[in-house]
Amino acid sequence: MAGPTSLLPPRPLESVIIPSPCKSQLSNEATTTNNIQVCIRIRPVLPSDHSTASNPAKRVTRSTSSKVGVTRHASGLITPSNACGSSVADAVAGEAAWLSPTPQTIIQNPALKQDNSMSGSKQDVAYTFDRVYDVDAKNGEVYEESVRGVVRSCVEGFHGSVFAYGQTNSGKTHTMTGSSKTNESGIIRLAVEDIFRLIQTQSCSQREYLLRVSYLEIYNEQIYDLLAPHSSNTHRFGSNLQHHHLPPSTSVRIFESRTEGVQIRGLREEIVTCPSDVFSLLDVGDARRKVGSTGMNTSSSRSHSVFRLVLESRVSSSKSSSGPLASSNSSVASDGDSVTSGRSSVAQSLGTAVKGPVRISSLSLVDLAGSESVKATGSTGVRQKEGQYINKSLLTLGHVVHKLSEMSARAEKESNSMLLPPKEHIPYRDSKLTRLLQPSLGGNARVCIICNVSPAAANVEESHNTLKFGSRAKTIQQHASITEIADEKTLLRSYREEIEELKRQLKEARKSAAETNVQTPAIKERTELGSSSEDEDQDDTHVLVSAIKNLESLILKTGAKSTVKKIVIDSAPMLDANDMDVDDALPSRRSLDADLKKVDDTDADVAPDEEPEENSHLIEELHRIQSMLGTVMKKRRDKPLTSSNGKNPTPGRDEEVENLRIQLKEQQITSTMRKADSSFLQNQLAEKQSFVEDLTKLLDDLEKRQNTLDRENAELKKALAAAKAKIEEGEKERAEMSEKLSQLQKE
Numbered sequence: 001m002a003g004p005t006s007l008l009p010p011r012p013l014e015s016v017i018i019p020s021p022c023k024s025q026l027s028n029e030a031t032t033t034n035n036i037q038v039c040i041r042i043r044p045v046l047p048s049d050h051s052t053a054s055n056p057a058k059r060v061t062r063s064t065s066s067k068v069g070v071t072r073h074a075s076g077l078i079t080p081s082n083a084c085g086s087s088v089a090d091a092v093a094g095e096a097a098w099l100s101p102t103p104q105t106i107i108q109n110p111a112l113k114q115d116n117s118m119s120g121s122k123q124d125v126a127y128t129f130d131r132v133y134d135v136d137a138k139n140g141e142v143y144e145e146s147v148r149g150v151v152r153s154c155v156e157g158f159h160g161s162v163f164a165y166g167q168t169n170s171g172k173t174h175t176m177t178g179s180s181k182t183n184e185s186g187i188i189r190l191a192v193e194d195i196f197r198l199i200q201t202q203s204c205s206q207r208e209y210l211l212r213v214s215y216l217e218i219y220n221e222q223i224y225d226l227l228a229p230h231s232s233n234t235h236r237f238g239s240n241l242q243h244h245h246l247p248p249s250t251s252v253r254i255f256e257s258r259t260e261g262v263q264i265r266g267l268r269e270e271i272v273t274c275p276s277d278v279f280s281l282l283d284v285g286d287a288r289r290k291v292g293s294t295g296m297n298t299s300s301s302r303s304h305s306v307f308r309l310v311l312e313s314r315v316s317s318s319k320s321s322s323g324p325l326a327s328s329n330s331s332v333a334s335d336g337d338s339v340t341s342g343r344s345s346v347a348q349s350l351g352t353a354v355k356g357p358v359r360i361s362s363l364s365l366v367d368l369a370g371s372e373s374v375k376a377t378g379s380t381g382v383r384q385k386e387g388q389y390i391n392k393s394l395l396t397l398g399h400v401v402h403k404l405s406e407m408s409a410r411a412e413k414e415s416n417s418m419l420l421p422p423k424e425h426i427p428y429r430d431s432k433l434t435r436l437l438q439p440s441l442g443g444n445a446r447v448c449i450i451c452n453v454s455p456a457a458a459n460v461e462e463s464h465n466t467l468k469f470g471s472r473a474k475t476i477q478q479h480a481s482i483t484e485i486a487d488e489k490t491l492l493r494s495y496r497e498e499i500e501e502l503k504r505q506l507k508e509a510r511k512s513a514a515e516t517n518v519q520t521p522a523i524k525e526r527t528e529l530g531s532s533s534e535d536e537d538q539d540d541t542h543v544l545v546s547a548i549k550n551l552e553s554l555i556l557k558t559g560a561k562s563t564v565k566k567i568v569i570d571s572a573p574m575l576d577a578n579d580m581d582v583d584d585a586l587p588s589r590r591s592l593d594a595d596l597k598k599v600d601d602t603d604a605d606v607a608p609d610e611e612p613e614e615n616s617h618l619i620e621e622l623h624r625i626q627s628m629l630g631t632v633m634k635k636r637r638d639k640p641l642t643s644s645n646g647k648n649p650t651p652g653r654d655e656e657v658e659n660l661r662i663q664l665k666e667q668q669i670t671s672t673m674r675k676a677d678s679s680f681l682q683n684q685l686a687e688k689q690s691f692v693e694d695l696t697k698l699l700d701d702l703e704k705r706q707n708t709l710d711r712e713n714a715e716l717k718k719a720l721a722a723a724k725a726k727i728e729e730g731e732k733e734r735a736e737m738s739e740k741l742s743q744l745q746k747e
C-alpha cells in the first residue's frame with residue numbers, strides 16, 4: 001500500500017522527479033518490509049581531538065581503571081561494568097570516548113567520563129544497532145556489511161538511500177566521499193563501482209540498463225545543482241568557501257504535484273556508462289561543494305549533498321539482442337554487413353525491441369552537513385548563519401524521524417504495519433532537506449543511515465543525541481516495492497525507439513545505395529575519376545551507424561563489459577581535471593538538460609500537472625539529423641541517377657546533396673556553439689542579474705536609511721525650533737521680570 005503521498009517515477013525529459021510509488025503505475029513484482037537499517041561508525045581519535053581536552057570547559061575525567069567490561073541485564077540492556085567515577089585530569093591521548101563491546105552495541109567508555117552536568121544514568125546507557133563500527137573500521141568494511149545490500153536492491157529495482165548523519169567533524173564526508181589521506185574510496189564511489197559490476201555480472205536475467213546521475217547540495221535552504229553546465233571559476237570553492245552567493249542559474253527548485261510528487265526543476269542529469277564517467281562528474285561536484293573552515297573542522301561541509309543515480313532497466317528482447325539489427329554494441333558493425341543481412345520487418349523489430357515494462361529505481365547517497373554549536377565552533381558571521389540553517393534543517397529531520405517512528409510503533413501495535421495512519425501530519429515541508437528525503441523516508445525505499453560519532457570525550461553529549469536519532473530511525477518501517485512502468489515514456493524506451501528508427505533508416509539507406517550501385521555505371525565512372533557518390537553513401541550510413549552505436553553505448557547490458565568505446569560524433573576534448581567543467585567531464589555530452597521552469601515553490605503546494613516537454617537536446621539533435629538524412633535518402637531514391645545517355649544528368653542534385661551534407665555539418669557546429677554561447681550568456685546574465693539584485697537591495701537599504709535620517713533630521717529641527725522658541729520665551733519673561741524689578745526698585 002502506498003504511503004500518504006502519491007508519487008511517480010522520473011520523467012527525465014522534463015524534470016528530475018524523486019522516485020516514489022504511485023499506485024496506478026506500480027506492478028508490484030516484489031515488495032519488502034524492512035526497518036530502516038542503522039549503523040554507527042566511531043571515528044578514530046585525531047590529534048585535534050586532544051586540544052579539546054585541555055579546554056577546561058570541555059574537561060573530561062578518567063577512571064582509575066581503563067579496563068572495560070560489560071554487564072548484560074535480563075532486559076537485554078548492556079551497561080559498562082566498571083563505570084566508576086574516580087578521575088584524573090584530561091583525556092588520555094588516543095583513547096576514544098565510545099566503545100563497541102559487541103558488533104551491535106555501543107557504550108560510553110567508562111574510563112573517560114565527563115565531570116560536568118551529564119547524569120550518570122545517561123553515561124551508562126548502551127545502544128544497540130544493526131552494526132557498530134569501531135575506530136579501526138575502513139570504508140570498505142562499512143560498504144560491504146551495511147550498504148551493499150541496499151545497492152544490490154537498487155540494481156534489482158528497489159529505491160535505496162544511504163545517509164551519513166552526525167555532528168560536525170564526526171567523519172561523514174570521510175565515509176561518503178573517502179579520503180586521499182587514508183587512500184580510501186568513500187561509499188559513493190564503492191557503490192558506483194559495485195553497480196556497474198553487478199550489472200555486468202548479472203547472470204540470472206538478460207536485462208539492459210540506462211543509468212543517469214545528478215548531484216545537488218542544499219546550502220542555506222537553497223538547492224544548487226553541482227553539475228550545472230558552464231559554471232565559471234567563481235563557482236568552484238575548493239577547500240575554502242570564497243563565494244557564498246551562486247548565480248541563480250545553478251539554483252534549482254523543488255516542485256510538488258499531486259500526481260507526480262516531489263520534482264526538482266532544472267536539475268542536470270547525466271547519462272553514464274562506466275564508473276569513470278561517474279567519477280569525473282563526482283570530481284566536478286565535489287570541487288563545487290561548499291566547504292569552509294570552522295573551529296571544529298578545517299574543511300567542514302557547509303551544505304547537505306545528495307548524489308543520485310537513477311537506473312532504468314528492462315528485459316532485453318532476444319530480437320533486439322541477437323537479431324540482424326541487434327542492439328548489442330558489437331552487433332552493429334561499422335561496415336554494416338551484419339545490418340544488411342537482416343530481413344525481419346521493421347515493425348516486428350520495433351515491436352520486440354521497444355515493448356516491455358521498464359523498471360525504475362534510484363539510489364540516493366546523502367552526505368549531511370553536521371550539527372554544530374556556535375560555542376564549540378566559535379563561528380561568527382557567514383559561518384554562524386550557515387550553522388543556523390544546518391541545525392534548523394537537521395532539527396526538522398529529527399522531528400520527521402520522531403513522527404515516523406511513532407507512527408511505525410502505532411502501526412505495529414495495531415498489528416496493521418502495512419498501513420500508515422491516514423491523516424498524520426509529518427513536517428516534511430518544514431525544510432528543503434526533508435522535502436527532498438520525503439520519498440526515501442516516507443516508505444518506498446531501502447534505507448541505511450550511517451551515524452557518525454566523534455570519539456572525543458568533549459563531544460559525548462552530542463554523540464548521545466546522534467545515537468538517540470539513530471535509535472529512533474531504526475524503528476521506522478519501510479515497505480519498498482519495485483516500480484515498473486508499462487505504458488509511460490521512459491528514457492530507456494525513448495532511446496530504444498530512436499535506435500530502432502535509426503536502424504530502419506540505415507537499412508533503407510543501404511538498400512538505396514545497393515540499388516544505386518547496380519543501376520548506375522556512371523557512378524563507377526565517377527568513382528574512377530575520384531568523385532565518389534559511393535563515398536557519400538558510405539558517409540551517410542556511417543553517420544547513421546555512428547548514431548546507433550553512440551545511443552547503444554549508453555545502454556548497458558548484463559554480462560557485457562561496461563567499458564564500451566563510444567563513437568563520438570560531436571565531442572569536446574577532455575580537459576585537465578583541475579580545469580574541467582561538467583561539459584568537459586564526459587567524452588560526449590549526453591545530458592538531459594531540463595529547462596528551468598519558473599515555478600514558485602512557495603505556493604507550489606499542489607501544482608497542476610503539466611504537459612511533458614520534449615526538451616532533451618540529445619533527442620532534438622537526433623531528430624534533426626534523422627530528418628536531414630531522411631531528406632537526402634528520399635531525394636536519392638526518388639530521382640533517377642542516370643540519364644538515357646548514361647552520363648550523370650543531375651549535377652545540381654548532387655550539389656544539393658553535398659550542400660545538405662555541408663549544412664548538416666555546419667548546423668551541428670552551430671548548434672554546439674549556440675549551446676555553449678547560450679550557457680555562457682545565461683551565466684553572464686545570471687551574474688548580472690544577481691549583481692543588479694544586490695545593488696537594488698543596497699539602494700533600497702540606502703533609501704530606507706536616508707528616509708530614516710531625513711525623519712530624524714526633521715524631528716531634530718522641530719526640537720531645535722521648539723527649544724529656540726522656549727529660549728525666546730524665557731528671554732522675554734526675563735526681560736519682563738527685570739523691568740518689573742527695576743520698577744519696584746524705583747518705587
Ligand SMILES: Nc1ncnc2c1ncn2[C@@H]1O[C@H](COP(=O)(O)OP(=O)(O)OP(=O)(O)O)[C@@H](O)[C@H]1O
Binds near residue numbers: 043166170297300
Ligand atoms: N575513519 C576515518 N579515518 C581517518 N580519518 C578520519 C576518519 N573519519 C574522519 N576522519 C578525519 O576526521 C576529520 C573530520 O572528518 P569529516 O570532514 O569527514 O567530518 P564531517 O562529519 O563530514 O564534518 P562536517 O560535518 O563538519 O563536514 C577529517 O580530517 C577526516 O579526514
